[in-house]
Each structure stands twice: as structure tokens, then as C-alpha cells.
Amino acid sequence: MAAIPIPGSEKNGVLEEKMDGIVSSSPALPAATYAALRKDESEGVPLNTPWTFWIDKATRGATAAEYEANMKRIYSVSTVQSFWSVYNHIPDVSELCLRYSYHLMRGDRRPMWEDEGNQNGGTWRLKVAKRDTSRVWKELLLAAIGEQFEGHLAEGDEVCGISVSVRERDDLLQIWNFDWSLTSSATVMKKVHSLVPDVVFTAEFYKPHQTHHAYEGEKSQLVSPALISS
Known part of the structure; x- marks a missing residue:
């Protein structure tokens, strides 16, 4: 299966200037890849709910239109095989x-x-050394699609997303939940530490979306959650 081409993937940053606005169109998969994914979706082991991969690039001061243009859907998956x-x-x-x-x-x-x-x-927000980012990201993804956080949340709440953002020093990982008011008894971080017991996070805390100064609520402007790293 051919790799999905995502602009900005070169470590040396050569592509950064060319793709400064992130991705000019949704990441494209070769026809053979789509065919294999369709097979995985129809014949694979079903997940509890579908999940969607996205990619974006944070730009401070970006308008809503600029952010929406930069946010791209990669693919939605509903089976274990299509996730992989x-x-x-x-x-x-x-x-x-x-x-x-x-x-x-x-x-x-x-x-x-x-x-x-x-x-x-x-979101529960975790800052992690770059040497550990890939492993923590993978473990959080598997815990999310496997519904492993379910026993660590209050009734009526759920984990609804996992994010990873590349930063200059420590990278930022986020675990999204549905209802901030139900987090007082949550033990999500206990679960995270059990998944990666040898990883030391340089910061870990919970932050409701509505407490971000850039949160727009019911207004029309939408703001990237990755624009602010603290």
C-alpha cells in the first residue's frame, strides 16, 4: 500500500516554504490505497464508533477562513484494520x-x-519530550479507539479526540472530552501514566475550551485548538 502524502513531512523542512499554508487540498491517497481501505472497512473488526484523522498547521493571528482552509480531513475509519x-x-x-x-x-x-x-x-494537556512523542501519541490513539478511557470518566462523559502538536521544544498532546463539568472525578491521567509509565511529562493539566481567551462560543469565528500551547 502506498503511503499517504502529507505535505510538511520532511524532517529537514525543505517542503515548509512550498507548503506554508499547510495543504492546498485534502491529502490524496492512490487508488490502490482507497481500494484496500474500502476492503478493510467492509471486512475488518468494527470499532465502537468511527474516528476521523485530521491535520492542520497552527498560525498565530490567522483568521477563521485561513484556519478552516488549513484544516484538512485525512480519512475516517470504522474498523481496526482501516485505522492501522x-x-x-x-x-x-x-x-x-x-x-x-x-x-x-x-x-x-x-x-x-x-x-x-x-x-x-x-482537554487534558500534556507536554512531552520529542523523543517520547511518537510513542505517547500511538498509545493514546490505541486507548481512545479501544475505549480504554471509559472506566476513567464520569457517567455521561467520553473521550472525543486525541491531538498531537509539534512545537519548538516539548511537543503538546491533548485528550479531548465531551463535558468539562464532569472531570472532577476523572482519572484519565492515571490511565495515561499506566500506558507509558516511564515517560515524564514536563507539564500536565486540564483546561476547559471556554476558558481559552480565544474561545468564540456561539460567534462565527472558529479558532484552532493548537494556536495556543498553554
């Missing part, structure tokens, strides 16, 4: 250029604070 097909054929996080982000969002949710499925939630 996409995961294994997009560039590793370590290959992405600075300020690019991957997201895996439940269903049709977009990786935006103000999306209808996200607006009442927030």
Missing part, C-alpha cells in the same frame, strides 16, 4: 514540520473548540 492502514501510511509525528498537528476525532467532530460536539468540553 491510515496510521501506518501517514508520516510519523517526528517527520512533521514545526507547528503541524495531527488529530483523531470521534465521528464527524472537527478539531475545533467551538464544534457542536466539543464546545462544552476541554
